Amino acid sequence: MGESKKMVARSDKNVSPSGASSSVSMAQLHTLIDDFCEHLDLVVGRSSATIRGYRSDLYSMSEAIRGIDNFTLPYLRQWMGVAVEEGKSRATLARRTASAKAFSSWAQKNGYLKTDAAARLVSPKINRDLPKILGxxxxxxxxxxxxxxxxxxxxxxxxxxxxxxxxxxxxxxxxxxxxxxxxxxxxxxxxxxxxxxxxxxxxxxxxxxxxxxxxxxxxxxxxxxxxxxxxxxxxxxxxxxxxxxxxxxxxxxxxxxxxxxxxxxxxxxxxxxxxxxxxxxxxxxxxxxxxxxxxxxxxxxxxxxxxxxxxxxxx
Incomplete structure (x- = not known):
């Protein structure tokens, strides 16, 4: 992670900055998402397909909550609620929940968020279809x-x-x-x-x-x-x-x-x-x-x- 990214992500504006513009808060959130995906790649060793999935979910979330200062449980629940209304599958909802939880935990541990806001976000249960099996x-x-x-x-x-x-x-x-x-x-x-x-x-x-x-x-x-x-x-x-x-x-x-x-x-x-x-x-x-x-x-x-x-x- 570059020094410029760290300075932006760790600035006092990162956590509920009073008077911060929506565009600034969005830019900070996007920076954090990119840094989180870099962490998944270089430290955790997740596959490129998994990282693409996380990035897609988190960018969708960023468009809904409009910035890092709105990364709260009520806003996250509202984002998930809209997905339910749009008829997203249970698998998609579960994946979005997992993405938000993983990002939230990482951001809190690294000092980018005061609390792990997504810790109480509930993942819907998935009814798994049994796979097709040959005799x-x-x-x-x-x-x-x-x-x-x-x-x-x-x-x-x-x-x-x-x-x-x-x-x-x-x-x-x-x-x-x-x-x-x-x-x-x-x-x-x-x-x-x-x-x-x-x-x-x-x-x-x-x-x-x-x-x-x-x-x-x-x-x-x-x-x-x-x-x-x-x-x-x-x-x-x-x-x-x-x-x-x-x-x-x-x-x-x-x-x-x-x-x-x-x-x-x-x-x-x-x-x-x-x-x-x-x-x-x-x-x-x-x-x-x-x-x-x-x-x-x-x-x-x-x-x-x-x-x-x-x-x-x-x-």
Missing amino acids: EQQASEFVENAASASAEEFLRDSAILELLYATGIRVAELCGIDLLDIDHGRRMIRVLGKGDKERVVPFGEAAHMALKSWMEVRNEMAQNTNALFVGVRGQRINARQVRRIVDKAAKVTGVEHLSPHSLRHTAATHLLDGGADLRQVQELLGHSSMQTTQIYTHVSNKRLLEAFNKAHPRA
Whole structure:
């Protein structure tokens, strides 16, 4: 943070300055928001997507409260109330609440605000929809039904589908894999997750064989890149291309509304169904919070209940 920013943010005008103009107060608030986002990037290590979300929410807030001197609980509640009237989703409301709370706590700890004004701002509860999950047989059929334009692309697409299901990694993580990230002997893969957090994930025999087949023809498609998977122009594959590969295989298999993230959900649920520990699944998926992983226990419990109701004579 530059000295000029510190002087503006820490000036006495920052906290309810008597006679301060609205434009000055707005400028101070925008400066603080930018400094907070810089803190998230350089100190906390949040992902660029998360930081963009925080910045968008906080700039929306600044337009509503019109300055740092109005950063109070009543003004924040009014801002949230308008969002409710506009029909914003519960997820959006929860994200806005989290953004305001994080900013408020940071500003108070650093002396920019006298009190943590947003500490009592209530986040609405979100009714989480259970993710779409493939059955084990359905998943096997899906990963074996890549719909590709050429033999080389078929081997690439099959390896992508197998790896997504085998590891539960995110699409962005898959796209970022380099050749040196694969340990074929130990069947381990190094991926870079959210917040630039690195983890090592194992994969099984099916994915190993699919990767081996892809590597035999990769150089026929790749053009001066270390990327494991490449697109039609020979450069690193992107998320949009991966989604198309998944979508095409889903149509061939007869599965509707399946996304790459559904394969992540499916991998996690099948691991839990097979007896994996929740903490192990959390580590495999790269979740920073156990709460995020726990949604899969609800999925597993639902599948168990369905099986019980279908099979037990006294259900």
